[in-house]
Amino acid sequence: xxxxxxxxxxxxxxxxxxxxAFIGATFVAPxxxxxxxxxxxxxxxxxxxxxxxxxxxxxxxxxxxxATFRTLASELRSLRERRVLGAVAARVNRVESGxxxxxxxxxxxxxxxxxxxxxxxxxxxxxxxxxxxAWRAIRRAGERYTxxxxxxxxxxxxxxxxxxxxxxxxxRIYLSLLGxxxxxxxxxxxxxxxxxxxxxxxxxxxxxxxxNLLLLLVLVPFWTSLLVRTTSWIVLLQNQGVVNDLLVAVxxxxxxxxxxxxxxxxxxxxxxTHVLLPFMILPLYAVMRTIPPQYLRAAASLGATWRQAFVxxxxxxxxxxxxxxxxxxxxxxxxxxITPALVGGRTGQLISNMIAYHMQESLNWGLAAALGGVxxxxxxxxxxxxxxxxxxxxxxxx
Amino acid sequence: MTSPRTGRATPPRIAGYAAVAALLAAFSGSPxxxxxxxxxxxxxxxxxxxxxxxxxxxxxxxxxxxxxLADFNGDLAQIRAQVETGNVHWDVVDLNFxxxxxxxxxxxxxxxxxxxxxxxxDGTPARDDYLEGVPLEGCSGGGMLxxxxxxxxxxxxxxxKPTTIADFFDLEKFPGRRGMRRRPAANLEFALMADGVPxxxxxAVLDTPEGMxxxxxxxxxxxxRIVWWEAGAQPPxxxxxxxxxxxxxWNGRIFNARVLENQPFTIVWDGQVLDGSSLAIVAGTPNLxxxxxxxxxxxxxxxxxxxxxxxxxxxxxxxxxxxxxxHAETGIDMRxxxxxxxxxxxxxxxxxxxxxxxxxxxINERFNAWLAR
Numbered sequence: 205x206x207x208x209x210x211x212x213x214x215x216x217x218x219x220x221x222x223x224x225a226f227i228g229a230t231f232v233a234p235x236x237x238x239x240x241x242x243x244x245x246x247x248x249x250x251x252x253x254x255x256x257x258x259x260x261x262x263x264x265x266x267x268x269x270x271a272t273f274r275t276l277a278s279e280l281r282s283l284r285e286r287r288v289l290g291a292v293a294a295r296v297n298r299v300e301s302g303x304x305x306x307x308x309x310x311x312x313x314x315x316x317x318x319x320x321x322x323x324x325x326x327x328x329x330x331x332x333x334x335x336x337x338a339w340r341a342i343r344r345a346g347e348r349y350t351x352x353x354x355x356x357x358x359x360x361x362x363x364x365x366x367x368x369x370x371x372x373x374x375x376r377i378y379l380s381l382l383g384x385x386x387x388x389x390x391x392x393x394x395x396x397x398x399x400x401x402x403x404x405x406x407x408x409x410x411x412x413x414x415x416n417l418l419l420l421l422v423l424v425p426f427w428t429s430l431l432v433r434t435t436s437w438i439v440l441l442q443n444q445g446v447v448n449d450l451l452v453a454v455x456x457x458x459x460x461x462x463x464x465x466x467x468x469x470x471x472x473x474x475x476x477t478h479v480l481l482p483f484m485i486l487p488l489y490a491v492m493r494t495i496p497p498q499y500l501r502a503a504a505s506l507g508a509t510w511r512q513a514f515v516x517x518x519x520x521x522x523x524x525x526x527x528x529x530x531x532x533x534x535x536x537x538x539x540x541x542i543t544p545a546l547v548g549g550r551t552g553q554l555i556s557n558m559i560a561y562h563m564q565e566s567l568n569w570g571l572a573a574a575l576g577g578v579x580x581x582x583x584x585x586x587x588x589x590x591x592x593x594x595x596x597x598x599x600x601x602x
Numbered sequence: 603m604t605s606p607r608t609g610r611a612t613p614p615r616i617a618g619y620a621a622v623a624a625l626l627a628a629f630s631g632s633p634x635x636x637x638x639x640x641x642x643x644x645x646x647x648x649x650x651x652x653x654x655x656x657x658x659x660x661x662x663x664x665x666x667x668x669x670x671l672a673d674f675n676g677d678l679a680q681i682r683a684q685v686e687t688g689n690v691h692w693d694v695v696d697l698n699f700x701x702x703x704x705x706x707x708x709x710x711x712x713x714x715x716x717x718x719x720x721x722x723x724d725g726t727p728a729r730d731d732y733l734e735g736v737p738l739e740g741c742s743g744g745g746m747l748x749x750x751x752x753x754x755x756x757x758x759x760x761x762x763k764p765t766t767i768a769d770f771f772d773l774e775k776f777p778g779r780r781g782m783r784r785r786p787a788a789n790l791e792f793a794l795m796a797d798g799v800p801x802x803x804x805x806a807v808l809d810t811p812e813g814m815x816x817x818x819x820x821x822x823x824x825x826x827r828i829v830w831w832e833a834g835a836q837p838p839x840x841x842x843x844x845x846x847x848x849x850x851x852w853n854g855r856i857f858n859a860r861v862l863e864n865q866p867f868t869i870v871w872d873g874q875v876l877d878g879s880s881l882a883i884v885a886g887t888p889n890l891x892x893x894x895x896x897x898x899x900x901x902x903x904x905x906x907x908x909x910x911x912x913x914x915x916x917x918x919x920x921x922x923x924x925x926x927x928x929h930a931e932t933g934i935d936m937r938x939x940x941x942x943x944x945x946x947x948x949x950x951x952x953x954x955x956x957x958x959x960x961x962x963x964x965i966n967e968r969f970n971a972w973l974a975r
Binding site: 286287288289290291293294297298301302303304305308374375376377380381442443444467549550551553558561563564565566567568 | 677678679680682704705706707708709815818828829830843844845956959960961963964966967968970971972973974975
């Protein structure tokens with residue numbers, strides 16, 4: 205009997221294997237690989253092993269010896285022939301600006317040289333090699349595991365002596381952006397709750413015909429392409445758009461003082477609230493539909509005011525829906541990037557826009573990974589706090 | 603390979619290609635003969651249309667190879683992703699010089715021997731025919747010179763008109779929003795020249811920390827009034843909609859909006875930042891042969907000069923300058939509208955692609971931090 209039960213359980217577990225494999229291949233593995241990228245940068249270490257080995261015993265201040273110069277020249281030559289020099293140079297350039305040019309120029313000039321003094325020839329090819337800074341940059345870029353990207357993602361840096369300190373003010377960006385992202389996500393969640401709650405209540409308690417119609421009005425935008433909805437907001441909100449034209453036409457504002465409703469934080473807030481509103485309304489509606497209207501009437505007949513009935517009877521029962529909607533909206537908002545990219549302008553950008561920028565434009569995937577890692581930790585921490593406050597097991601999605 | 607000097611295919615050869623293509627199609631069961639087309643990726647809008655008429659269509663007429671056009675914003679990320687995953691579906695890309703140099707260094711592009719490029723009409727070898735400052739790193743051919751300038755809508759300024767780069771930053775004399783490309787290149791140069799740095803000293807000043815601060819401080823003075831653009835087609839649109847009163851832009855886009863759509867735009871050439879782009883082949887493309895033929899066709903001086911008949915961009919070869927004539931549709935003389943026309947060059951700076959390749963990463967980070975504040 206026990207054995208039969210166990211084998212049934214094993215069979216049931218086996219049935220989930222395809223799902224486990226799918227999630228492993230499409231979610232866990234890429235996510236893991238990405239997080240590892242944030243600290244593991246083997247390219248320079250693998251490409252210049254002999255130069256890096258020679259720099260291990262170097263004091264970090266003087267100019268290295270002739271043998272080190274010779275090793276560097278021979279490795280640069282081979283990297284150039286294998287056409288990977290540019291990729292290596294780009295990595296070193298992230299540690300010290302100007303190193304890309306120094307490496308590429310030096311390799312080009314030394315490609316056929318066999319001088320008496322490699323040291324002189326290399327410094328002649330690019331004077332940067334006569335300073336310890338260039339060699340320190342090579343050594344730093346050659347670290348196989350590095351905290352550089354995570355430091356960078358937290359607006360910190362390591363100075364020449366190796367001590368961790370804050371970035372100069374004109375380079376600080378990520379912490380404030382992270383704070384802005386969390387604040388925007390919280391604001392959108394709050395707006396969605398305020399706007400969605402009465403509507404969900406109306407849908408849940410209207411006559412079936414009205415309720416179906418209202419539900420359809422919520423679902424149609426939900427099913428419409430995100431891009432279509434976002435560009436519609438551009439049409440409505442832009443400087444020469446419908447809203448501004450209307451305000452001017454009715455005389456509320458002058459032609460010259462059209463309101464900037466888009467390409468700033470206002471645009472991000474409006475468009476994202478609209479995009480995410482169904483994620484708040486649907487769980488709320490699902491929960492409200494199951495609350496019998498008699499409860500409120502019972503409360504009233506026992507002498508509760510309208511306000512008391514709401515706060516003590518209705519609201520607690522809708523809490524699981526509100527909690528689910530809030531969590532959904534908040535987490536989606538934190539990771540949103542298309543809408544802010546299109547309507548956010550300069551001031552409405554969120555941290556995910558910066559991650560996309562480093563993935564797609566600066567090609568600094570290490571930093572993108574580190575920013576993603578920081579964001580992941582933030583979300584996980586917030587989730588735990590949320591669990592404490594609300595209790596995840598009380599949440600009801602539908 | 604086909605004769606690289608002319609890139610011309612003899613009829614039997616075309617028949618051979620067609621036969622091979624038909625065979626391949628039969629074996630792969632694919633309905634289209636993929637070997638007989640080449641995918642060219644460029645910047646879209648009026649520039650892509652100009653290239654289409656100037657040398658895509660003649661190339662198809664001559665070789666029978668179809669040209670498929672796709673758009674991008676000039677970034678290397680997608681090229682790198684295609685090369686690294688071995689799934690290359692772009693054959694030829696149109697890259698600005700700084701990106702071209704980087705991509706070539708990184709091995710993202712197929713090598714092209716300089717001696718394979720077609721000679722000029724007078725027989726000058728390609729090696730001696732390219733303008734100085736054009737980075738021939740062995741990965742490219744073809745291409746054009748363009749300029750980042752600023753232009754204004756005449757209707758926005760009925761009285762006094764802007765004439766200098768300093769006017770772009772002068773909000774008191776010329777009020778209104780400004781359009782600028784959302785990246786530091788060219789903008790920092792504009793800022794310094796507007797602040798009084800002579801064109802030939804711009805990069806020397808930018809190379810110092812104080813010079814960099816100075817450029818950002820100058821940008822600070824108009825920061826609240828800037829509308830940022832990303833695609834080359836946006837500035838003429840924003841000017842036409844009066845979303846901005848002036849905007850930096852690629853000169854050819856403004857020219858085309860003026861002559862083809864009669865827009866009341868004027869280009870201010872003072873402080874222009876000259877730059878160029880060139881064609882290159884993505885490393886590992888399955889259509890290497892067709893891509894090479896296309897690139898060598900585009901590298902002919904005649905192809906480059908033909909681009910100048912549709913948009914105000916100049917050939918990158920010396921022998922091309924004398925071939926610039928009139929606009930194909932309106933008959934306007936194109937020479938005064940070229941960025942390199944002597945009258946437009948009075949105060950101009952040539953984009954230092956090497957300096958930008960070295961410092962771009964760091965400046966981009968600072969620029970982003972500056973934008974987000």
